[in-house]
Amino acid sequence: MNMRFPYRFSIKWKMTAGFFIVNLASLLMMLLFSHNYFGEVIQKDFYRLSSESATNVNHHFDYYFKQMIRSTNSLTRNSVVQTWLTHKEARISSEDTVESELVRSIGNNYPEIVGMFLMSGDGDIVSSFGKFYSNPLYYQQEPWFHTPISPETKVLSTHRVNYPQQSQVPVLSLIIPVYSVSDIELCGRLIIDFNMSEIGSTFNSSNLGHNGFFFILSDDDTIVYHPNAEWLGLPRSQTEMVTLNLDNPNNTFIQSWHDGSWLVSKSSSYVTDWRIVAVTPFDEMAGGLKTARNATWFTFFVITLCILFVVPYVSARFVQPVIMLQNLMRRLAGGDLSVRAKINEGKDELQELNISFNTMVKQLKELNETVIELRVKEIKFMLRQKEAAIRVLQNQINPHLLYNSLELIKSIAYLEKTPKIELLARNLADVYRYNAKFADAEVTLRDEIQHLMNYLGIVKIRFSLYFQSNIYVHEKFLDCLCVKLTLQPIAENAVKYAVEPNGGDAAILVSAYNEDQDLIIEIADNGPGITEARLNDLTSQLAQITEHCDAEYVRNESLGITNVHARLVLKYGERYGIRLSSFGGKGTVVSIRIPFRVEQPNARKSSI
Template sequence: MKWRYWHYRFSIQTKILALVLSVGFVSIVLMAAFTSHYYTVSAKKDFYLLAEDSTARINHQLDRYFNQMAQSTYASIAGPLPTNPLLGVNPESGLLQNWLKAGDRFSRSEESLVEGILTRYIALNDSNILGIVLRSLDDRLAYSQDSNLPRDHSAPWISGPLSDRLQVVPYYFDRESTTATTYPFITLVIPVYDPNTVKIVGNLNIALSISEISSILGQARLGKTGYFFIVDDVGRMLYHPDVQLIGESLENTVLREIRLSGEDDDVKLEGKPILASSNHSDVTGWDIVAYVPMNEMATGLQVARNSTLMIMTGMIVVSLLVIPRIVGLVVRPILRLRNLMKRVENGELSVHAEAFPGKDEIQQLSSSFNRMTAKLKELIHNVRDLEMKEAHLQLRQRDALIQALQNQINPHLLYNTLEIIKSIAYLEKVPMIENMATNLASVYRYTSKMPGSEVPLRDELRNLRHYLEIVDIRFAPKFQSTVTVDEAFMDCRIIKLSIQPIAENCVKYAVEPKNGNAVIRIRAFEEQGDLVIEIADNGNGFPEDVLKRIHDRCRAVEEPSGRFAAEESIGIINVHARMVLNYGAPYGVSIRSSPGRGSVVALRFPKRTSETS
């Protein structure tokens, strides 16, 4: 059995059950796929909206914090303020400005006053300040008192250039150090301008602990395990809940797949989908990144999956319990029809299927089955009749063959006699008799040969011309004959000895009564895809009773049990019978006759050029 017919191995009940389960399963899978897709898209959209808002708020809060911290220093770094003479001169007024301009000429006590100003600022403003460093144009440094700030070239106020704008510079800890600065801090670089010339005279560097950042970011949560982290302008981790990642380049961490392009992103971390969104600060140059596992944002997705699984399980159980019963109701009539067909197969044609009117296909099939059995009975009777008719036809063909064989017995005596006559005519110099004997021998030789029932039209016309030459010798010079046939028809197959007997009939009933003063014309043409050959004469025509008798005999020949016998018009009946036996009733001989004007005998053949066409 071919692979494409494999489903025929199973019963209809099994196939319907499998089809219903398959359709249900595919439907649920598609529903689950679409639900999962749209839940995921919705969860992503919700996350990105929330994350963008949260990161933007955090950035705004940090920017405001740094701007407020910078503004709180303006009073300290301003120039000398107007004083009340009654209160006396304040020795610290404008001291920071003076140190920045000419601090190299300050005494140690004056430098202590500068350091004290910086220390008091720390005590009065923010506990998150680790220390303050004042830097002049000539890179002189003044530190606040009691600070453990680094004083090597790694410090931003030593390694970096002076800045003419507010900057936030991170400083990353050394994990091998045991000092207070082993923890990272950020430096707020505030430019200091001369109030008189409005030119920069130095920078005030405030070292801030990241505890304020930690408190801001630590309070913001996304899901159960989601969080925020900060990446500085060179791609290093400035803040992360995991302190081991602080100071590391983002590219060297497990979070390296996250892009900081400002676009929403979804990546895989250890095979799990992660949602990430970042927001860039123009003040600090940092990126605030929101990070959360996908499953924490799409909690409804798991609920949908569990619901789909429950629906699928319930559908399978219900299908296994209910569908077999429903399918049984549908299949039972089909099984009854199958059993009835087996009885018909065994020859019992009297069976009858119960059928009810309606649009039910099974009932319609039962009605068709009943019509089929009735038609089978009719066909069996018709086949029997056809077999009898076929046997009759074969007997007729056998009779015709026997008759043809009998006509072929011992033709050599006739041939030899004609050759002797031809030789004597030649010796006696009688060319007319010589030609007549030659043509007569050719006609009989053609007649006795039996290569098949059909011959090319060319051969049939050649034999006809031999016969017409004999007639012409007999009735010369009064008799005339013409053969007009296109070369295109010469290879068409026709029944052997179909034209000459008709022409001989014309000679007998048209030429002889007029003592040879007559004309026979033969022409061929195509009509409705058939080849038609007409033999016309200008004799006296057929009497009406003879013409009627010929038509009756032709119709009788067309009947399955028709027979024909020798009579005056044996040529026409014989030709018609052989044509009907070979081609069927639409083909054969037809006659048109006008009393006193002549007759036209038409032979209609199927137009073909080979026996297998």
């Protein structure tokens, strides 16, 4: 019942409904594609923007730290500083001078530096905050205090320190190794604490929308930088950022966060190995997606109105010619083969349909006439078949006198002890008995070879001194089916043109091999061969038989090459039959191609 439901409505309303459904499907597909496409574009743009910002931060970090290290070269090479680091006994007297140098270096360098400390190899410290704050016990809680002295420059992630008149100050620490100018040995290190102002100014130049921001995480998931200064130096697990999942294997992805969809991008700093993360609300980056979505909806409503008002009118103009053609088809179904549709000039599809209808009516009329003609021919053909069957039965009766006579000759030869005449009579009787069967029957290759051996035995008796024949056919091919009287006529041809002209001094060789799904049987002789002109003529005849094969070839009295070829083509198709190859003065090879079909065990065998 459901399958018949659409047929209850006219084509006009089905076209209207179809256009509406197509329009709705197009809208949904457009919304889906635009969402996916713009989503991918937004992610790519966001990743590009965040990557550029991360690259800028990396370059800035590299340049910034190198410049800060260069700015301290004069301080670390100062004679007073070198004396304090390398001569323990002079530290008390030179401590004030070293402190002054530290303060002067802070004033001459970057304003974001909030503290500077010189630490000797044995743990003594001079602070830029004064002698009171140079006691090592005051800095045992600092992360750089217990860091082993190393020849590598290090940047420690944000941590909070207590300074005079300041507490819990978030700073980064730059640890610079100091070498002795006399022996180039590592003698201490310079620690510089600086705030986030320079990092913040770098990120502020990147636009991530109204609510987007960057933050930096150290390798232990501590917040190095965040717009919220209260979170600096804290583990991420102690802030609201803990709900942000950063384990996604993609560098850029969309995540549900803070009751919305957020774009997240991750990258690494090659200077510090910190993670630079950019986050921004998806809606702030998807302004173009909203515009495309609204435009799609507007287009949908406009097209829907056009469908509801225009399609019914237009479809009626298309349906009318179809109704006229329907009436003509009803007349044709009633047997009126004189109906014709009206044809107007143009390339309209309905006109093409009318032309096709007229062509169909014409072909039906011709087909009707052809069927009548073929029916008459079929009746005539059936009559000819009956006549042929009668002739075959007559031909089977006529040879009995010949068989009996040959059997009598064989018996007399046996009694008179003349074995050659006995063998000749027996072979000749077998040959005639085999030939008396239906010409179009199939036999096994074993039967054909036995018949061929009987015939070659007669030829051997005739040319007993010189004639030679050999059959090289593998036993696995002997059950292959083939048309009867295929091999013997070819061998008879070879006897006529190769053996007899040489007085019997010749040989006939028979072999077989399979090729794909076919069996190739070759009959070769070593006679004088066929001239090129005659070979071309025979090849042309075989090609014409293949193209215009007719049953007359089977009824031809000749059993030569053309007759065998015609019967093979009629039985198996155009790709099968005979191919000739000849070599002047060396002989001729006749190749017979038949399908490799093995006789079934319960197949009915042909009989005389």
